[in-house]
Amino acid sequence: MAFILRSPSLSEGQTLPRANVFNGMGAGGDNRSPALSWEGAPAGTKSFALTLYDPDAPTGSGWWHWVVYDIPGSATSLPEGAGATGGSALPQGAKQGRTDFGGKEYGGAAPPPGHGPHRYIFTLYALNTDKLDVPDDASAAYVGFMIHFAKLGEAKLTTKYER
Numbered sequence: 436m437a438f439i440l441r442s443p444s445l446s447e448g449q450t451l452p453r454a455n456v457f458n459g460m461g462a463g464g465d466n467r468s469p470a471l472s473w474e475g476a477p478a479g480t481k482s483f484a485l486t487l488y489d490p491d492a493p494t495g496s497g498w499w500h501w502v503v504y505d506i507p508g509s510a511t512s513l514p515e516g517a518g519a520t521g522g523s524a525l526p527q528g529a530k531q532g533r534t535d536f537g538g539k540e541y542g543g544a545a546p547p548p549g550h551g552p553h554r555y556i557f558t559l560y561a562l563n564t565d566k567l568d569v570p571d572d573a574s575a576a577y578v579g580f581m582i583h584f585a586k587l588g589e590a591k592l593t594t595k596y597e598r
């Protein structure tokens with residue numbers, strides 16, 4: 436079975452709904468993380484990590500919109516709104532990392548007006564460890580570095596958005 440990431444509200448290559456757009460920087464969305472589910476994790480998966488990344492942001496290094504790690508290996512989904520501040524809807528033990536917005540919560544799409552379509556890549560990583568050894572204030576890049584050393588597999592869902 437293939438490792439697959441799905442959402443009831445998102446489709447591959449389609450536009451993010453307003454619910455998942457940032458509420459700030461003039462974007463005017465609801466800034467709510469989408470419900471996600473997955474299946475087919477590789478054998479030996481002990482935990483998961485999830486990132487949301489915009490490679491098209493005009494920064495020279497993209498933009499990290501959401502980082503979640505230490506998701507238990509028994510988990511198969513995240514409910515809508517799990518990315519709220521405090522992460523109370525995340526599975527027990529899961530942590531949110533610092534995004535490029537500066538906080539530890541979901542930050543929706545907010546591309547500059549007229550910049551064209553941006554890709555928003557949700558990537559779920561199956562990991563060979565129960566927990567990532569990262570400082571509490573680690574950057575998304577630091578968490579990503581550690582993810583890649585523990586990665587057994589990954590599943591992606593790519594959406595787009597423009598203003």
